[in-house]
Amino acid sequence: MCGIALVLSGGGRVVVAPSAAAAAAVAAVGIQPSDEGKGVTVDELKAALRRRGPDSLGCERLRVRADGTTLGSDGCDCGVGNGGDVGDTELCFIGATLQLRGAEPILQPMVGQSGNVLVYNGEIYGGVHVADDQNDTQSLLSSLESCCSCECHALFRDEACLCCGSVGKSVPQILSTIKGPWALIYWQKDSKTMWFGRDAFGRRSLLVHWPSPDDPRFILSSVSPPSFASNNSAPTVKVMESGEDNDFPESTNMSYWEELPCGIYSIQLKSLEKSGMCMKEACVSEVRRHDWINSSLDELIQWKRKSIVPTVDDLTSHQNSVGDYCLSQSFRNSTEADKNAAYKVLIALRESVMLRTNLNRLFQDDLNKLKDDELAPIAILFSGGLDSMILAALLDQCLDSKWTIDLLNVSFDGQLAPDRISALAGLKELQRISPIRRWRLVEIDTVLTNLKGESEHVMSLIYPSNTYMDLNIGIALWLAAGGDGWVDGSICNIQDGCRYKYKSTSRVLLVGSGADEQCAGYGRHRTKYRLGGWVLLDEEMRLDVQRIWKRNMGRDDRCISDHGKEARFPFLDENVIKTLLEIPLWDIAKLDEPVGKGDKKILREVANLLGLKEAALQPKRAIQFGSRIARESNRKNFGSNRAANQASAGSVEIHQRAR
Known part of the structure; x- marks a missing residue:
């Protein structure tokens, strides 16, 4: 970076x-x-x-x-x-x-x-x-x-x-x-x-x-x-x-x-x-x-998918193929087409992670400094959700087992934030599928009222983005990327089981950006599908991908990089995008099914292939809600969550509210 x-x-x-x-x-x-x-x-x-x-x-x-x-x-x-x-x-x-x-x-x-x-x-x-x-x-x-x-x-x-x-x-x-x-x-x-x-x-x-x-x-x-x-x-x-x-x-x-x-x-x-x-x-x-x-x-930029609306035969082949989406049946009951599509995405994602974490291509002086086996060259912005769990499992396959992997998790509500709860559960699942790996969950805890100077600094990083949603996301990303938190040795199986202060020195951070846009992970995708079927869903997803540069990527890059660290986005690899576009839309998502099942269907199947049975069931949570910074921001700036919702707080420009 x-x-x-x-x-x-x-x-x-x-x-x-x-x-x-x-x-x-x-x-x-x-x-x-x-x-x-x-x-x-x-x-x-x-x-x-x-x-x-x-x-x-x-x-x-x-x-x-x-x-x-x-x-x-x-x-x-x-x-x-x-x-x-x-x-x-x-x-x-x-x-x-x-x-x-x-x-x-x-x-x-x-x-x-x-x-x-x-x-x-x-x-x-x-x-x-x-x-x-x-x-x-x-x-x-x-x-x-x-x-x-x-x-x-x-x-x-x-x-x-x-x-x-x-x-x-x-x-x-x-x-x-x-x-x-x-x-x-x-x-x-x-x-x-x-x-x-x-x-x-x-x-x-x-x-x-x-x-x-x-x-x-x-x-x-x-x-x-x-x-x-x-x-x-x-x-x-x-x-x-x-x-x-x-x-x-x-x-x-x-x-x-x-x-x-x-x-x-x-x-x-x-x-x-x-x-x-x-x-x-x-x-x-x-x-x-x-x-x-x-x-x-140019084809990727246009983001055109050949198979958008399924035929009667396509739908018939999926009838009774999935069944109840429970721990023992979720992937076993998938069709061969489902499995083939998931394997293609898995292969593309693994190659993407490998390219971005190949230690032979890291600056050798930095790599030589990592003498202590507790040091981690690569970290993951980690919520314990579907996307970050997939990245963690793939990084485990791509990185020599001698290295520790830092899992950076931020919370504005201690152990009660949804992302902290899912991160702890995710850590256990990662330890189960890869017990020889040292997984270090870095718990980064703070409260919004203690961040006046930091909030002003993050405002300069997100600029020209200027809404409360941008600021909330920016603060959460900035704190997570800083990697300054605590490690519970008893749950990470390191440092004799004690809880100790720790700051991650990883200079490369894997981030799950792009997964929701490409795999129908947002609530508005479900709304568009309900209103206009497959065609309207495809149009909304294309719009999301084509405006991700303006809504997300510049802001997120600036917040993460401010710590002298580099964000890498495996889901936005050119070959991953190409692979996802080659798969019929109905194999990417099935939005007439419940939340946590049909949304990001293809990635849930990838998670199952990786042995991540619990992660495959995780619902989508944006970082501002999973870390609970949005709730604290609403209370601070609007008086209550209810008042913030009435004001559509996420889209309110900060300087407008200040007046």
Whole structure:
């Protein structure tokens, strides 16, 4: 996990979002290009990013002259507007690194032999070769350096270049092949093009500040500094024509930061005299959005399932096949089709967990520090529910038995919270199926009234998300990822049975995000099925997957990574998504059956294959309810749960309530 940022300023330029009306928008809001801004400072960005990447922090500063020539790096002194001539555009790259892979430590930003600059936050599990002794950033920079740098790629062409005769791939072609989560900023010197973006499911955060009258700079960052995380609004240059991509809203009254929509983007920093969008107020550099150059990835983005509505024969084959969903019969009475589908998902999930927990690919210096057999290289955000139990059982299969596995469980109601009760039961079941493994349940207990400073800090992490539901989820995730709690040695069978204080040092955390969206785990899925059958259910699930980047992933990534730890999401692996889409919808879920049975039917069958009989019966509970932070938040902010429900507390914006 890393923290990355770019500050683009000066040069008589204003960067605008993809829009034919952008030039008119500049004049409409009265933006004047300037080196100075009232917004976030580079030092504030560094401090926020350093929490994500505690192992190293680096900066590179470049200047693009008015005639298009580029001056070399000036190192880490990334002040705005100091030095340089009028008309120079300054590019300040910041990279904070959490070293997790490779044989040698690296420093970001990385500068290639051609003068290209890369800051990268992500993991590569396929598409670009990463040797066992290499870091992902090194391997990706090597691939990007071989790309064609013809100007046409930044203007209109994403595929291999014909006009210059180059056999090199384009930047969008390389990025489209990556399997795994990523966000990046890449300067291609020869074409004077700034590339940036995030993966198709938004598994890594990247925020954008569009130029405004108060701060005319263009800024990208993994996270917002605390000083710009509440009630900080400014007009932005974003006017979209009807029918264009609605990921960029039409309103011009936006927050200082926004979630950058998933995709690949570029800005070409041509010389000012060659710019075709110059006017009295500014020279406009318009951001271009590029297509994904990968048909299989595009199919996943579209999230289209071939078999949605069952035929009479499909339903007949399932009649009397399942019976009562009890401990002894739950999987025994399934049809062969059910079993085959569950085996396919199990295989895909196991491979996904293996890729994300392969210790041969961890940074060797960190691995060598784990001399004590009580230390755990991998942890799981653990509720004892279906998703986290499956991940725990699969991790047990993928990780050498000499290592301890930390199970991180947060509660705002001590031993009475539903997630604590299910976590204790889940621990016993894991000990039953894998008695030689050391399972360490870390009980992270707190009360909301003791978290004033922490709550304000988490507010800066979830930003630009700003509802009470976002804050409740963010606090629960932030505390769980911190791993600071207690271990009961008597139930974990360690430390002579005593209860002791413990803080997990695991830098890699497995998280169950994406399971509910893909397998119909939410209550609204049952409602949609009741109202519109299989078709409406499929539409709702597709909507959930396609907006997960905005609703969940950026927020969750920022909260977990703030501890210098990396969240990995096995359910959102590309091959897992593909496998689930190949299975008929009626084998994924059967929502005319009771809660805890038909919802996430396919995952319940996977749990049975893993020997997790009790976990296969667990109902869905969101972390804010299972940990009971939502109840405590409702009492604190609305007086009671009843008042909170009447106010639809989860969707209330925090600053609105504060007024």
